[in-house]
Amino acid sequence: MKHITSKLLVAMLGVTFLAGCTSSITPSSSSLTPTSTTTSTTSTTTSTTSTTSVTSSEDLKTPLSRGFDAEAVANPGHVYYGNDQATVTIVAAYFEDGDDESIIEFTVGTGAEADDMKLFYENPTAVAGTRYTAEFSLKAGVAFQGTVNGEVFNFIRGENNVVSHFEETANVSITIVLATLESPLVSNTITIGTITFTEKVYTATEDIVIDGDLEDWETIRAYEHPLNLTGVTTDTDHKSVTFYAALGDDGLYLLAHVFHDVLINDHTPEWWLNTNFEFFVKGDHQYWVSANPTIVNENLTGIIVSSEYSGEANYESIAEVFVPNANLPEGAIVAGQIRVGYAWKTVGDQITGGEAAGGGYDEYWVPAGTWVNNADQTFVTAEGIFLEDQVNIEPTVLTIDGNLSDWAAMAAYTTNFAALVGTDATSHKDVTFYAAVLADGLYMAAIAHHDVSITDAGNWWENTNFEVFVNGGTQYYVSANGAVATGSGIIVTTAYEGTANFVSVAEIFIPAPYLPIADYQRVGFAWKTPGDDITGGAANEGLADSYWVIPMHWPNNAAEQYYVNADGIFATIA
Secondary structure (H helix, E strand, O other), X not given: OOOOOOEEEEEOOOOEEEEOOOOOOOOOXXXXXXXXXXXXXXXXXXXXXXXXXXXXXXXXXXXXXXXXXXXXXXXXXOOEEEOOOOOEEEEEEEEEOOOOEEEEEEEEOOOOOOOOOEEEEOOOOOOOOOEEEEEEEEEEOOOEEEEEOOEEEXXXXXXXXXXXXXXXXXXXXXXXXXXXXXXXXXXXXXXXXXXXXXXXXXXOHHHOOOOOOOHHHOOOHHHHOOEEEEOOOOOOOOOEEEEEEEEOOOEEEEEEEEEEOOOOOOOOOOHHHOOEXXXXXXXXXXXXXXXXXXXXXXXXXXXXXXEEOOOOOOEEEEEEEEXXXXXXXXXXXXXXXXXXXEEEEOOOOOXXXXXXXXXXXXXXXXXXXXXXXXXXXXXXXXXXXXXXXXXXXXXXXXXXXXXXXXXOOOHHHHOOOEEEEOOHHHOOOEEEEEEEEEOOXXXXXXXXXXXXXXXXXXXXXXXXXXXXEEOOOEEEEEEOOOXXXXXXXXXXXXXXXXXXXXXXXXXXXXXXXXXXXXXXXXXXXXXXXXXXXXXXXXXXXXXXXXXXXXXXXXXXXXXXXXXXXXXXXXXXXX
């Protein structure tokens, strides 16, 4: 294993804040202790600018200065608090000389917003373009959710160790916002201790050895972007899994670090009856590694190393995997990115808070907001795991705007389309699907007349949505709440003056690099609004169902998918 000693560039800062929040959520998985060994120096500085400050009634405490990012950049090494709102009252803002801590106490009135209270700190020896790890302690009077350089942290009441990775720019080094849009600003007391900055030096992803050891992951860039699931009930909060992934030049590297209660490793030949790490790539292409070392998956190099754990969980396991490029699905890597979904499983060992069972008890450990084999798979690059697409390829032939006037002259719009019309009492409802493979990618559209429109549900599938599957099980969608799986998409809904209540126009664009080079693509279509049933479709044997699918063309059944080329949609092709 390679050990890199990071170069310490600077260390300083201390701050305490009072904030109002009652959550006791464990800090986010990004709060991981750096592995590099450094020594830090601490210095106490005060601002040289003349700024408004609030002084504690206590003696021997240096006031903090009020200011924003510009003041912090101009006076590195000094903490500034930014507050322009009458809804926030500063009770005390000072530097504790003896303890090297900066403290701010504030109260919040009606109407306070997420960014009404911020802290700013500039690294005194910052070098633009250099990547750093900043580490500091943050003590909260009450729990709250905030951000450090835009990354969300769930701060518990009391001491929190914060680790933030960032690239130094011309902006202030550290910006701490004491609330998020999801968690309103509340009255609190916050204390920030010494801040140390360490220059990050990375090893190559390709140097990782598949041996069930986390250590060589700690010095690669992707280690900074993991994906975590921790139990949310008192009987499962000692269990967790943290997934790491990195796309190397030679293939896909993955690791799962798990704390669990049950270990099974003696079933043969059924790999899935043992403790296992299962993952899917580019839709439904399945891979796995089993805790039974006698069961080998020939598509990868993998290992699970388990040991008894002295903490609350019974076992600690590390599953490590490498899939070479030759064994990845065709076309899985697009512009340095690949889609991956992850799950940890041991029969009988349940966790809460994940995607399975709606966050309830389940032995299939999948992080919330993701899924293993559909369009909720994460995006993996050389820099780790991301929930959002890191490759932005815009359409160039047609415009994705919910207006099909630019389709009007195409045979794919005038002639070669597919439609479903409801029967009997639902005959006023219908959906027409359009698609064309053009020079820059696959364009798909739908026009639906429907009675129910949902635009504000939390999950995409709970809203009005247009869902498609391409070349088998690769799923894409656009939802009326704005969610898009990959590429570009939109749904525009208006009131309809006919017998249906609404008319919606949906469009989806899938860039060409995501598709195999072929004369046509296979595509399956579905329209759905929960509670808005149609009869005569493929779902529920033609009886009432909210999943609007043309009979004999189930969307993710490869044998029933339509053929799509530049001229449109065809049931068969010569």
